[in-house]
Amino acid sequence: MKHKKSNIKSIEKKGIILSPTKNPFESNGVLNPGIFQEGEEVHIFYRAVKEGNFSTIGYAKTNAHLNLIERKTSPLIASEFDYEQHGVEDARIVKIEDTFYLTYTAYDGVNAMGALAISKDMKRFEKKGIITPPMNYKEYKFHLEHCNQDKLNPKYFHYYNLFAELGIVEEKHRLLKDKDIVLFPRKINNKFVMLHRIWPGIQIVQFEKWEDLTKEFWENYMKNLTDHILMDPLYDFEVNYLGAGCPPIETEEGWLMIYHGVCETNIGKTYHAAAALLDIEDPTKVIGRLPYPLFSPSEEWELKGVVNHVVFPTGTALFDDDLHIYYGAADLHTAVAKVSLQELLNELKNYS
Numbered sequence: 001m002k003h004k005k006s007n008i009k010s011i012e013k014k015g016i017i018l019s020p021t022k023n024p025f026e027s028n029g030v031l032n033p034g035i036f037q038e039g040e041e042v043h044i045f046y047r048a049v050k051e052g053n054f055s056t057i058g059y060a061k062t063n064a065h066l067n068l069i070e071r072k073t074s075p076l077i078a079s080e081f082d083y084e085q086h087g088v089e090d091a092r093i094v095k096i097e098d099t100f101y102l103t104y105t106a107y108d109g110v111n112a113m114g115a116l117a118i119s120k121d122m123k124r125f126e127k128k129g130i131i132t133p134p135m136n137y138k139e140y141k142f143h144l145e146h147c148n149q150d151k152l153n154p155k156y157f158h159y160y161n162l163f164a165e166l167g168i169v170e171e172k173h174r175l176l177k178d179k180d181i182v183l184f185p186r187k188i189n190n191k192f193v194m195l196h197r198i199w200p201g202i203q204i205v206q207f208e209k210w211e212d213l214t215k216e217f218w219e220n221y222m223k224n225l226t227d228h229i230l231m232d233p234l235y236d237f238e239v240n241y242l243g244a245g246c247p248p249i250e251t252e253e254g255w256l257m258i259y260h261g262v263c264e265t266n267i268g269k270t271y272h273a274a275a276a277l278l279d280i281e282d283p284t285k286v287i288g289r290l291p292y293p294l295f296s297p298s299e300e301w302e303l304k305g306v307v308n309h310v311v312f313p314t315g316t317a318l319f320d321d322d323l324h325i326y327y328g329a330a331d332l333h334t335a336v337a338k339v340s341l342q343e344l345l346n347e348l349k350n351y352s
Contacts, residue, residue, distance in 0.1 A: 008347060010340035011295050014324075017066050018046060018334040025050050025075050026058055029306055031328030034091035034102060035246070035315025036122065040064045042317045043122055044326070045091045045102065046334055048075060049306075055087035057104070064319045066336060077117060077125055083108050084115065092314060093122075094185040094247045096192070103181035103194075106130060110174060114181035114196055116210070128210065132178035132196060133218035137169050140176050143222035151226040153233075155200045155241075180243035184283065185250065193283055195248075195257075198225075200241035201232035202259060204284055230278075231259075231286060237272050237293050239263045245273070245313040246325065253345045254280050254287055258294065258313045258325060271310040272296045273327065273337070277348040288348035295337055297330070305330025311337075 018030045029049035036043040040063055048058035056075035062068055079085050087107035094101055099118055102125060106115035114132035117125040133140070141160045144152070159177065163169040180197035187193070191206040205221065205228060207213060221228060233239050238261025248255040255278040260271050273295045277288035297309045312328035321341050329335040 006290075006292055006294060006296075008294060008339060008344060010338075010343050012338045013295070013299060014066060014336040014338055015299075016301055016329065016333045016335045017062060017068070017326075018044070018060055018071075020049075020332065023073055025056055027051065028053070029055075029332050030058065030334055031331055032090040032312055032314045033326050033328075033334050034093040034104075035317055035326050036093045036095065036100070037317040040319075041069065042324075043093075044315075044334070045076065045093055047089050047091065047328070053087070054079075055089045055107070057088050057091050057102075064317075066324075076123075077102070077104075080127060081106075081129075083111075083113070083130055085109065088115075090179070090314065092182045092247055094183045096183070096186055101183055103131070103183060105179045105181070112177050112179055113175060114178050116181075131210065131213055132181065133176050133198075133222065134215055135176050135218065135222075136172055136174055137163055137176065139219075140222065143219055144225060146223040148226045153200065155233075156198070156225070159199060180245070182244040182247055184255070185247050188281075188283060195230065195244035197241075197243040202230045202242050202244050203228045204230040228284075230284065231276065231289070233261070234289070235261070235291050237261050237263050237270075237296070238274060240269070242274075246316045248278065248283070249316060249318070249323075249341075250280070251341070251345060253349065254278055255283050256341075256345065256348075258316065260312055261293065267309065269309065270297060271312055273311050273313045273325065275344060275348060277345070277352075288350075288352045290348060290351055294325075294339070294344070299329075299335075301333055301335065302329045305332035307331040311335075 026048035034045035044060040057077035059076040060071040084106035086109040089105040091104045116128040119125045182195040184193040245259040261274045272293035279285035315326045317324045323341045
């Protein structure tokens with residue numbers, strides 16, 4: 001399947017900035033980093049993978065020129081609880097008011113769910129537990145059947161149907177997979193706004209306080225899931241599924257959202273970086289969306305790795321008009337692509 005190439009002329013791949021080392025905690029992969037920019041410095045909270053696919057969060061710091069200033073030789077955030085015993089994965093980080101919120105995928109060997117850790121200083125993080133729907137697939141299907149089926153992509157039943165075929169759907173400990181948890185960097189109308197990914201689309205949830213995310217809250221949310229789907233697969237390059245990428249960037253044109261889109265071809269799955277624009281006052285409204293990838297795997301380090309053909313954007317830093325997009329490359333390295341913010345916004349306005 002051939003995809004329309006990017007019209008964005010300013011896209012430039014700056015290359016790999018972090019790779020695995022001989023340190024056992026990061027010997028098998030250094031990828032999918034949460035990014036927090038402080039002036040000229042960029043804090044990098046990367047997924048570090050050791051033998052056996054166990055993940056922790058490592059830490060590094062670079063300047064605007066992508067020069068490495070600091071890199072810790074042990075994990076900053078490691079597994080502490082049963083729900084994350086196999087991995088603390090794919091962090092995203094924002095600062096809202098005076099608190100840093102780091103969302104991540106907690107993997108226990110069976111379930112991959114969204115979790116939260118908070119900090120005041122980006123050094124010590126307090127885990128707050130699972131923040132995504134605590135329900136198994138039978139419960140999920142029950143609530144999903146209350147949705148407007150005319151509006152619901154039948155793929156939302158895919159994992160239920162698959163697990164039913166495999167005879168494991170009755171397992172009460174097999175919980176709804178929900179990944180790519182991304183917060184907006186400020187409250188909107190006094191509410192936290194969060195993107196998440198129940199396969200195959202990107203959903204958006206708004207809440208006043210974290211304690212609101214009870215099982216009852218999520219049950220009501222699921223019964224009206226079609227009202228909360230921000231984007232479903234639309235174009236050929238993302239026909240299989242999508243996932244939220246970087247925390248949205250506030251601009252005069254709207255919230256710029258960099259996400260990933262996946263398509264399956266004869267070479268297997270390919271992960272592309274993609275872009276959309278959301279309304280600044282009401283981020284549930286998509287006001288622009290590129291019909292082609294922002295960038296795709298093309299370099300050797302993106303095409304060959306632990307998982308081939310992957311670019312997986314997870315964070316950004318902005319230096320004047322240069323937007324640096326940090327991404328996991330082939331599940332092995334962390335790399336950076338650069339684009340003109342203004343050119344990207346202008347192009348998005350062409351596809352409103």
